[in-house]
Amino acid sequence: MLFFLASIQFLVLIYIILYEYKQGSASIFLWTMNLIVIGVGGILAIIIEPKYSFDTYIKGYIFSILFMSIYIITRVILNSFSKKRLIKRIQENLIKNNEIYINQIFKVLALLSFLLFIMYSLRMFGNIFEVTWSNYVYTRPELFSFEYFLSFFSQQFRFIAIPILFIYIYKKQKFQFFIYSIFLFLPFIFTRDRVQILPFFVIIILIFYVKNKKLTIGLIAKYFLLGVFILVFLYAFRIYRFYGSLHNFIDKFNYDVFYEQVSNLFKTNNGELGLIDAYYYFIENDNNFLGFGQMATYNRMLLFFVPTQFSFGLKHSDFAITMYSAYFNNYSNTVGSMHPTLIGDCYANAGEFGIFLGIFWAFFVKIIDLICYRRNILLSIFLTITWSYNYIIMARGAVYNGFINSIYTSILISLVFYFFKSRKKTKKKYYIQN
Structure with a gap:
């Protein structure tokens, strides 16, 4: 019975991915990650x-299947009511017009992000290694x-500039x-923050998408192999993180x-594939925890523009910390x-009523x-890449973080x-007047 429901859950996820792929929606990244962590x-x-x-497992599978069914129906x-297909439009425009040029400002921001990261690391930690x-x-x-502004602008400039890599690859x-x-x-090599590498993988997958009009068996095989590689890479990088500094990793690395450490993560279901354990833990305890069932994540999303400390208690505290x-x-x-x-x-x-959040997500x-x-x-490409890699973060359960980023x-x-x-436009007008 359990395996049957787990299989139904998996198949529903596959159906949603194929539907969103056909619709040309950036949400394919949300649901592909859901396929991994949930399916x-x-x-x-x-x-x-x-x-x-x-x-507990029965309830978990039924909740998930109902949530996804409500989502896809909506x-x-x-x-x-709307036939606009985002990624299909990007695909068509790139095929028609390959002369897309990147403004120099994005190249400058890429360089600045790197230099600011070096300055921040030296001031905060003394030695980047x-x-x-x-x-x-x-x-x-x-x-x-x-140091706060060094960190802030280093990260923001990096995420603003990352989509230029899509154009260079294309x-x-x-x-x-x-x-x-x-x-x-x-900087990703030094910080080991896996979030920073997600845009790169998204860009590679989007390249496959826009360069192939039809979803063939061969293309599905490529997506599958790429997905396996990404998952193994993320697990390996998690082990790399455990070594501490880059200097320590170089000194102590043994293949x-x-x-064996990477293999053990898979064998013990510890990592991305084990994130769902918390979901079952919450069900096992009927959501009977302090701060649960209050729609805290969605309260924070609604009031994203208000700093928590200045919200007079209207904005909930970070629900990810509450769940931890x-x-x-x-x-x-x-x-x-x-x-x-x-x-x-x-x-x-939202407890059992959370199935109706499928309407919200649709x-x-x-x-x-x-x-x-x-x-x-x-601009459409830049925004699509931004939301695509943050969809992956949301699918992992870091909903507010992915949203606010x-x-x-x-x-x-x-x-x-x-x-x-x-x-x-101002320059053009000036030249005409003169």
Whole structure:
């Protein structure tokens, strides 16, 4: 019975991915990640040392299937009113017009992001080769200090500029791609923050998408192999993170030990495929935890523009921290965060009524596709890539983080495009008058 429901859940996820692929929606990244963490993770949960009761798994599968059914029904209804297909439009425009040029400002921002990261690391940690993931994530500079702005602008400039790599790959400009990949992704080697590598994988997958009009068996095989590679890479990088600094990794690296450590993550279902465990833990305990069932994630999304400390209590605190405290029974926790997949986050926010959040996500996906559907095809590409890699973050269960990252980056990208477009028009008008 459990395996039957797990299989139904998996097949529904496959159907949604194929539907969104046909619709040309950026949400294929949301649902492909859901396929991994919910579909595959949900099957492994009952194969590798089941931890919870039979009823818990039954309830978990039924909740997930109902949520996804409500989502896809709502999506079909919404799409009947609009025929705009985001990625299909990008594909058609790239085929018709290969002369798409990147404004120099994005190249400058890529270089600046790298230089600011070096400055920040030296000021905060003294030696870039001694930077560890934990001190990078948990060592926070004082608010509005010089180091704070170095960190902020380094990250923002990087995420604004990353989509230029898509154009370089598409136009086969290998030298430019190599140089700017160094600027944009070398910090990832030092910080071990896996979020920073996600845009690269998204860009590769989008290249496959826009260069192939039809979804063939061969293309599906390529997507599958790429997906397996990405998953193994993320697991391997998690082990790399455990070594601490780059200097320590170089000193102590042993291939056999490293391979065994990565294999153990798969064998113990520890990693991306084990995120769903928290979802079942919440079900097992009937969501009976402090701060649960209050729609905290969606409250924060609604009030994203208001800093929590200035919201007079209207904006909930970070629900990811609340879920971590509940999962590990550590209510003194202030920094640890739990990401129990999108489904787990929905259940923790609304209990059994969380299935109706499928309606919210159907509208959300539709709105984001429309936001990314711009007349300026380059702006459309930049926004699509931004939301695509953040969809992966949301699918893992870091819903608010993925949402707020997308909002800020989209606003900054749009401002850069608007500023230079306005500047170009002003210059043109000046030359005509003179």
